[in-house]
Amino acid sequence: MSEQSSTHYKNTLAFAKQADADDTLARFRDEFNFPKDEAGNNLIYLCGNSLGLQPKKAKEYVAQELSNWAELAVEGHFKAKIPWTTYHEVMTKSMADIVGAKPGEVVLMNTLSTNLHLMMVSFYRPTAKRYKILIESDAFPSDSYAVKSQIKEKGYNPDDALLLWQPREGEHLNRFKDLEALMAEHGEEIALVMIGNSNYYTGQKYPIKEITQLGHRYGCKVGFDLAHGVGNIDADLHDNGPDFAVWCTYKYLNSGPGAIGGCFVHERHADDKDIPRFTGWWGHKMDSRFNMRVDFDPIPGAEGWQLSNPPILSMAPIRASLELFAEAGFQNIRAKSKKLTGYLEFLINELDDDRIALLTPKNAEERGCQLSIQVKNADRSMHDGFMQAGIICDWREPDVIRVAPAPLYNSFEDVYEMTQRLKELLATL
Template sequence: MQFQSGLEFAQRMDREDPLASFRGQFSIPRTSDGAEEIYLCGNSLGLQPKLAREYVAQELDKWAELGVKGHFDCEHPWMPYHEFLTEAAASLVGANTDEVVMMNSLTVNLHLMMVTFFRPTETRFKIVIEDHAFPSDYYAVESQLRHHGIDPEEGLVLLKPREGEELLRQEDIETLLAAQGDSIALMLLPGVQYYTGQVLDFERVTRAAQALGIVVGFDLAHAVGNIPLQLHDWNVDFACWCTYKYLNSGPGSVAGCFVHRRHAENTGLNRFAGWWGHDKQTRFKMENRFTPIPTAEGWQLSNPPILSLAAIRASYDVFMQAGGMAPLRQKSEKLTGYLRFLLDTEVSEFIRVITPEDPQQRGCQLSLCCDAKHLSGRELFERLEAAGITSDWREPNVIRIAPVPLYNSFEDVFRFVQILKSACNE
């Protein structure tokens, strides 16, 4: 698409945007003078869908009016409530409905998956993650190694960019696998790398690793609701994600989990068990013999918090009203492409973008490094905050900007770059 400078172009793009009306379905924070913020931080915490307040209130009213009976004889009963989210969740990650479940939190789910899928032997005991993994993933993997009596110095393999580069190269991943594949048990990679915004080739990575007998899992925290996913078709073994970023479900909301059907149907797999993962037909016979549900639900532990699920259901309903990921991705490529165009034409002397330019290798997010000699990245971030821009700072030197197609506009992007330019020139 041929982008143009100037406010008139941005406003024309907004008038022609078939998804523009969805902005009105979200609560946008305001500055101290009452103006709407330019909120470009959906990669960290998505804005609140107005529908969430309605759905959560319904469950509070149900609790007040029905008490324990709210589990059964009413609209959206609590007992199967998580099932009301399954179809949308499966659609967003490219899965079958028996392969997904909403449960726990992201890192808890990663631990539960590693209990099942990281089964080290004397010769195959290593886990591969990227060098700049999100700290929680690093902690989880390191603690799993220690749990099995493996020194992380021996068992942790780090994928690193080449000297002087920011991004991982596919051929370097495959070279590492070829060199150490016989000793690697598990590869855990991000769907979107949180710091650089890079998207790897899921299918190619999965195929290369599995050909060597390596289990492949993904942390999709920054990917779900951001980029199109086809987890079943890519043959991914497992994946986990949170729902408070692009899925707009509220801080600390219940997470999601994918287990490929070929594993989910295998009730003999080792796992940590809890009663919500027990066969639904016999769960309330209260017998002490665990029978896993032969789907992803078999990894559930406890009944989930309904108020959080209600907020997730509200967000999923908005996604489905928008037509799912296809139209959102179409707008996202234009919106982030427009942002990249303006950064290159307006502030290239001060700002370096480390996120790949190819839309197939990125989602909404662009990661900006400040190269101005008179200004640090942190100082620039603080100037943006003071000017009504909500963005995201990550050490050591990145400002993350994520125009979200559900509620951000082309005018948001235009105004942001004008404010950024002014802040750089001060």
């Protein structure tokens, strides 16, 4: 499908069906399991920003590892079709391609908040002069909790040591100029700039390269939480150059509830053995890992931050999902995402209802697939109405519906039907 502006969209079911017929990624929809209604019909699922759908191969891949465990027991570490000792390596390249990194800069391990703490152990090194952390004011709670706890653990008070990049009064989106002003005022006091990207509430994608360059200009370390960005935005982590990034895999990467997370450490830190870190035996070089009686010798790159041997049963679904990403090609996925969310935006604007406001940036380069729809005088009953109409989306207090058409499994018809239900629900308010 060629790139389309809003002038080429049409508010008709026929247009949506034709757009799906022309979509070269439409076949991937059949690779996922959809929740169904009582009659056995697929529900319209627009909640990949919270939990992605299950790839159909996930069950097969988990079953294979259960069989390996049953048949090989401990020998599965070396004799399984994909030996458990190197299982994570099978997915490294496809994971690196999605985040725009070199394979040595990426590892799948732990969970998101654990990885964030591990990264802050290494990259938040406060001094008497430089001890502050800067985050966005409406960071995801887990980020805020983790940052505050790290500040306290280092003996500082978050009331003094935590700086917030926040929207201007009456606005919802953060402005880069305001971040520049914060840095100009406090840059010499800031040890770490740690931004969630994309923002979970508004869907705003922050400029990774510009933020990184700004932080480094003032001598700060820079990291990103890509929980709502990975698989959803062009992160280009290697070229953009942050010191680290962390993410989960259960949202846009469709790897299952509570699936393990991922971590990026830029290659300029790859061989620095003097970086303080919490260590575990799986971060030790493979050739002497099982010696057991040698001092810790970290694997160069991101793998050197590993703690324990990977949970194979949890990694199997990630393998199923990342195979689909590799087959589809992330740039193709991103291109469809822009068109699909653009169509959703067009249809919402077609409602022409002054009770509706989009919090998410209009520029497709400043967002992923999520649109955050604010509905004046609405409450959770509107979300319940969507559920009753067979549409699964997401509600955030006090009055925001988050809708995330995921390009690997959502269709233009999904988007069209969602806005038809929204029109009907608005008529009842």
